[in-house]
Amino acid sequence: MIGFRTLALVTTATLLGASTLSESNYSSEPTDKYTWPARAGPVSIMSYNIKGLPWPIASGRKDAISAIGQRLAAMRASNAQPRVVLLQEAFGDTATTLGEAAGYRYVVAGPETAGREDAEPLGPAFAQNAQWFKGEASGSLINSGLAILSDYPVVRIERYAFPEGACAGYDCLAAKGVLLAWIDFPGAGEPVVVVNAHLNSRGSTGVSNERADRAYAWQVAAVREFLSKELSSEAPALFGGDFNTGRVPERKAAVSRPFIEGAHIDGLRSVLTKGRVVAGSGIEAREIVDRNKDKIFFRDGARVALRPEQAWVPFPIHSQEPLSDHAGFVIDFSLEQ
Template sequence: MRKEGPHGVLQVTVDPGGAAMSFRAILQLILIAAMTMGPVAPVPSEYARPNTSQWPRRDDASLSVMNYNIKSLPWPIARGRAEAIDAIGKQLSLMRERGIQPHIVLLQEAFTDHAKAIAHAAGYRFVATGPASPSESAAPPLGFSYASAARWDRGEIGAGALDSGLMILSDYPIVRSRKIAFPAGACAGFDCLASKGILIAWIAVPGVSEPMAIVDTHLNARRATHVSESRADAANVWQLSRLHEIVMREVGSNAPAIFGGDTNVGQAHARKSAFARYPVLGPNAKNGLKIALADDAVPPRFEAEARSVLQRNKDMILSRNGERVSLRPVRAWIPFPLETASPLSDHTGILIAYSLRS
């Protein structure tokens, strides 16, 4: 279904619907806020008046893709985020003025209406959003033993209080999209408050003979869940296996595709092993940031943070060639750094530029 959303942005959806926030969910949000809330960080002045001389010149790549977890958590989980979200939209708009905006943006933790308005602020005409609520399953997805240990005071009982927070913004037409929610119980700890799942958008990229599949997700965290690491790992591993299964089913193994998201794989052995066992785009996927660093295609001022992103092994952009389309990462940079005095999020916003042959 296609419909005009707020500000004239074209919303592309498949399965509508949402969940009203219950009194129990509100109590859970207040609980997580009490356990995790920190001080409000001011938005630094350089984002109000960004130093555009630090940005690359006009980008002539065939396709550029950015991935960013923007930490747009609602009150009372987070405070003072509106100013930072406004700054993200403004910076993307300034990038557009310079002609270096990413053609496609993948967002995570875009939970609030304020965050969803970034698309309009940054000038993106086409938008797809992720699942609004968890799906149902006949049996506990991780087994009865796992389900019986669920804790209400860690947000694990009841439907997700928030939507998935996933968004794909595009300068090019989204010809169709698919949003697939993980079932209730396929999560661990406070991450269960969000409706985990996958968003896939097929985008008509100019010069490409077939729509390109773009996949966005945000998988279960570890320590931030406030449950045992083994329990959090079990949820992440299940989600990785499901992600691989869904992408192989919905996209196939021969179509051109780009994956981005916050995988939360990190350096945990169980997660790294599962990520290798269930490669989201198949065994021939390329990590754009890794290739750009190896080819000296990252500006020197961004190299250190780019290497930190690879070491953290959570935020990533992967690509896969199709039978008639090939994608080659040609450069990368960091439009939204984390390693600065006052970052706009608790993640790095990374951008990969590709050359395309079709």
């Protein structure tokens, strides 16, 4: 037990101290730069799980994260930067450092610690079977890794962290949950609610799939309830993140009902159906949809409608220098009033 806690503390310290960006061995302007559009739209949003994990959990991440910041800065120099970025696994101060490197005016961080409102949120039996060596009984040791970067003013923020015990396996070491930001996009006439979330993983938890799926279903229901309280039914919304659904029937059933009240639409799937993916990004975009983990949903408001115009993948997986095990993709929207 002492060894595990020492490792956890060293891991956390390593993570929190690894946020300074430096020159990396990766290129900030990859050979697939031609897939970038000449200009991003006024409402453009990217979701990207940057795999900001520390050594010894992952190696080589400092250089990769440095390259992400440099590439975002290069995109800004080409006026192709997404106006809003949803980051997952941006642990420690990584989001702040990335935001500064990429020139984002607003950086909003997610929850810092797990909630404590219910000692046994999934019931006594689930709590009694918690495995300390799998990270389930030490509490959150690092923050949520959620962040929102924005070029436009953020007028309101809300956060929700899953309570201790409402998680499975190594995921419990991070204060996963939901981050909301009301953002004043030009031309919208009212703030658009931007939501970023990261739900419990499955294969990487170190515990049984059944246990991971139970925690997942609880988190989905909790997110749905939280958003029903925080979001006005008339507010336009963009909801992205790493949902970790995959092809698992139990997880697909858990998310079969919309997270937010009213019809919400899978933005990337919609753009693919309309054939509006930027040249060079089609294969990556189809794989993101097929993988069924990383999403950007959208919902119209009572006074303004969001219309997906194009999508593209500036951070692909299938490249000479993939910077994460997830792709970072952008959807550009227009507004209709």
